[in-house]
Amino acid sequence: MISYQLSIFAENKPGRLAAVTRVLAKEKINIRATTISTSDTFGVIHLIVDDPARAEDALTKAGMTVSLSRVLAVVIPDQPGGLDRLTQLLLTENVNINNAYGFVLEGHRKAVFVVSVDQIEKAEALLEKNGFQTLDAEALSAIEPFHYMKY
Amino acid sequence: MYWEKEIETMDREQLERLQAVRLRETLERAKKSVHYGKRFAEMGLDIGGIRTDADVEKLPLTTKDDLRENWPYGFLACSRDELIRMHSSSGTTGRATVIFHTTRDIGAWTNLLARCMYMAGMRRSDVFQNMMTYGLFTGGLGFHYGAEKIGALVIPAGAGNSKRQIQLMRDFETTAIHIIPSYALHLSTVFTEVGVDPRRDTKLRLAFLGAEPHSEKMRRKIEDLYGFRAFNSYGLSEMNGPGMAFECPEQDGMHIWEDNYIVEIIDPMTLKPVPDGEEGELVTTTLLREGMPILRYRTMDLTRIIPGPCPCGRTHRRIERIKGRTDDMMILKGVNIFPIQIEKKLMEIPGVGTNFVIILDRADYNDSMTVKVEVQKEFFGGDLRQLEALRRRIVEELKSDILITPRVDLVEPDSLPQSEGKAKRVIDNRKD
């Protein structure tokens, strides 16, 4: 299953994340996970939301530079070695991870890991063959995140 | 006290007669060049009708674009066999303006530099360290030849390598230097770093500050840091380079050598001459250049003639420090940079948006350039590494073109002022 991640280009200055969340709140779009990667003076805000297409639209209308990309949301048992199995698998098949972050599911002993990779179809097939569960956008929007962890 | 007393103190009337004679010779030579041959014919100009230096207004103005369009040989007034040297304007690529010199041209230019340095007080007993880039840039070889002509011991140190510069000064007891003012400020911090006091531990007594406009305050600061007297030098490669105008011991304006140049100040809008004392654009005509005479060259530099005689006794008029430019040229670490160069380079790079801003700063006596560049909306793929790669590419591409490593910041699309209209592309925060 393939899911969607929103990425927003943002200069490192106060209020950029707040501006993003304000737009989404107004549109009643729920944020499932967020992570920010930064360089010196600029960065990229990554979001998992319950309605990616509508969120992209709203943020673009608000003048932001947005990119919607396909990611894999992989369910991982919340126990030692869970994440390692995933990354080792991708490594042996030469799939590059561009970005990854995750959150633990409330009430489950499970975590969802969002991975952005360079060969998404290959990675998806690989994961399914090896028994990993991946969530689509709908399934992802239905879950309640507990807390985030950064890769 | 004078290198050539007769010429330097010649009365105005006689000087103007000399100019008129040399102007006619210049026109005869200029006519042989492709560019002026064509221009004179188009204008129906009768060279015989140019009798006094006041007639100079009838001559066509020449711009940097003319030089570029006639690149490389369209201004030559002699055969290529007679040329012995070429120089080029600094910091530009592609069709940089190229100037050619004959043996006599180099001789005349060398003499002017000797005249300037002698006027400021340099003698054959001096040890002169030339801390300018040698090569296509005129500041290196120009001063080098002039100092040798005076008979000083010349250390051709070249630019950069601050610790070695200081070592040379100490080992060979340098008394005079030629240096870019912003570098002089920077070098003083290196002196502190290595624990050498330029006032106490060196024999420095004279400095020639060139290649970069600077304020009176900055000069005083440099003099104070080093304990020497610093003299302002003006010139541009199209007019030979340094040696064109220089300060005398009065340090009140630069004598511009009117036996070698006809000097005009024009209103850059109307292109009409303004009276002495009024500010405008400096326009000069070469009077002794054989290989590549240039008439009424628009320097784009803003200044004014200081009216009245100079107490030093020289009759050649003085120009004030350069106040600015009529175009948008920037000078950074002695390198001339036009915003259009940066714009051209940026627009060739995929992923770059429409607008950019150049910010010039000075910190710890070091000048730096920051270029804020908008990212193209469509280029953004959500990946930070892609942006980092773009940023690095912009730095590399600009560095190869302007010879200075800028800091590059990527900013959001449409966050900078629009490039159309009169947007301010350059923000100069440098104070003295």
Ligand SMILES: [Zn+2]
């Ligand atoms: Zn004087």
